[in-house]
Amino acid sequence: MTLARHDAIVIGAGVAGLSTALYLQRAGIGVAVIDPLPPAGGTSFGNAGLLSPDTAVPIALPGMLRKVPGWLMDPLGPLSVRPAYFPRALPWLLRWIQAGKLDKVLAISDAMRALNGETLSCWQELLGPSPYRDLIRPTGQVHVWEGGGDSANAAVERQIRERHGIRADPLTSDDLRQMFPGISRDVTRGLLLPGNGFTVSPQRSVRTLGDLLLQEGGALINERAMKLIPKDGGGWMVMTNTANRSADHVVVATGAWSRQLLDPLGIKVALESERGYHAMLFDPEVTPSIPISNKTRAFGVTPMEDGLRVGGTVEISGLDAAPNEARAKVLVEHAKRMFPGLTGDKVRYWMGHRPSTPDSLPILGPAGGHPGLHLAFGHGHFGMTGGPPSGRLVSRMILGQPPGIDPAPYAAQRFR
Ligand SMILES: Cc1cc2nc3c(=O)[nH]c(=O)nc-3n(C[C@H](O)[C@H](O)[C@H](O)COP(=O)(O)OP(=O)(O)OC[C@H]3O[C@@H](n4cnc5c(N)ncnc54)[C@H](O)[C@@H]3O)c2cc1C
Numbered sequence: 001m002t003l004a005r006h007d008a009i010v011i012g013a014g015v016a017g018l019s020t021a022l023y024l025q026r027a028g029i030g031v032a033v034i035d036p037l038p039p040a041g042g043t044s045f046g047n048a049g050l051l052s053p054d055t056a057v058p059i060a061l062p063g064m065l066r067k068v069p070g071w072l073m074d075p076l077g078p079l080s081v082r083p084a085y086f087p088r089a090l091p092w093l094l095r096w097i098q099a100g101k102l103d104k105v106l107a108i109s110d111a112m113r114a115l116n117g118e119t120l121s122c123w124q125e126l127l128g129p130s131p132y133r134d135l136i137r138p139t140g141q142v143h144v145w146e147g148g149g150d151s152a153n154a155a156v157e158r159q160i161r162e163r164h165g166i167r168a169d170p171l172t173s174d175d176l177r178q179m180f181p182g183i184s185r186d187v188t189r190g191l192l193l194p195g196n197g198f199t200v201s202p203q204r205s206v207r208t209l210g211d212l213l214l215q216e217g218g219a220l221i222n223e224r225a226m227k228l229i230p231k232d233g234g235g236w237m238v239m240t241n242t243a244n245r246s247a248d249h250v251v252v253a254t255g256a257w258s259r260q261l262l263d264p265l266g267i268k269v270a271l272e273s274e275r276g277y278h279a280m281l282f283d284p285e286v287t288p289s290i291p292i293s294n295k296t297r298a299f300g301v302t303p304m305e306d307g308l309r310v311g312g313t314v315e316i317s318g319l320d321a322a323p324n325e326a327r328a329k330v331l332v333e334h335a336k337r338m339f340p341g342l343t344g345d346k347v348r349y350w351m352g353h354r355p356s357t358p359d360s361l362p363i364l365g366p367a368g369g370h371p372g373l374h375l376a377f378g379h380g381h382f383g384m385t386g387g388p389p390s391g392r393l394v395s396r397m398i399l400g401q402p403p404g405i406d407p408a409p410y411a412a413q414r415f416r
Pocket of ligand 1: 011012013014015016017034035036037040041042043044045046047048049050051052223224225226253254255256257275276277278311312351352353354355376377378379380381382383384385386387
């Protein structure tokens, strides 16, 4: 049994944990990151790789609620809730409905933009110039719609973009056909968001954060944290499957699994897994130059270094239910409909757990009433974007430095 002491322990080697760890390590704090999986072994492995400084539109919106019953009727539609899990998810779903009210949406959007607006500069700061050039493409993203008429949330989305000065250039169907030869005529209009970008490999981007942490003197420890125990006189003991590790500061960055460590301490947060899927097409024949999000069918395609990634869907079924690969297969059908020339014979299916809060904001900063315990999770649909700026914010709060942005909207206390 190992008994070890570290300056700080970060639990979870996803994008949120490794960003926090690297910022701390660079500030002179010796960090150990604990995770039974290698870096990017969780949800950070298989996301769509969109890095979007423009992220300011929460998932819960007034118009969204009207769509939900229709989606729920279709077991392979963009949203499904497994009936047996519904009672457990209900409190979170009710908070999600509350968060979708217009007065809340604008305040949430301000906090989303304040954090996510820094994503590309934080990725650059963390990776350094050469890995950044290798992994990140600040080329813009395109959103597209099928059919005519505005979507239910078009007005509020426009209002949010104007509020934050986000540039969005309208694209006609002819523009789209020029940009993306072979795109279906069902796709009738689009928006180019030139301020956004993507990574050609979420896994390699996050793994590089782990490599840098090791090079700069930090540690990666393959253990599972089982319990957090406050120590007499201050600091924390992390009881893992094979060791007892102590530190003055412990950061919980265990994504969708974070309640497992916090519930026993009486720290209540509204966190639910929104399971999502990807289908990775290895020899796709069609490769758009930049990511396309199809807003009508709620899926997206991202050109990655090893093929075309088709990602999307939300499934509320908890952490333990087996994946339903039919949901990933539907994504391939959607992609083939958008690009009829697409081939997809060599495919990998994947399921991951978005760590989601009802208000689309992560949970960052001190776990109030538990000195030395800090939180860095809850990034939901936007963790590849929000992870690095969150790491910077949380590390600054631990170091007692000016946080740079107002941390109040992300505080765990908002759920009490
Ligand atoms: C289909 C899909 C598409 C997405 N697309 C995008 C996108 O385009 N852009 C974007 O910004 N975001 C996207 N996301 C969201 C993004 O992937 C997540 O928000 C992000 O990866 C969460 O990172 P994390 O570090 O919090 O969690 P994770 O990456 O899940 O890491 C948590 C880690 O904690 C570890 N852990 C859990 N319990 C313990 C324990 N007890 N002890 C030790 N370790 C533990 C796990 O093993 C895991 O490695 C997408 C998500 C999905 C599912």
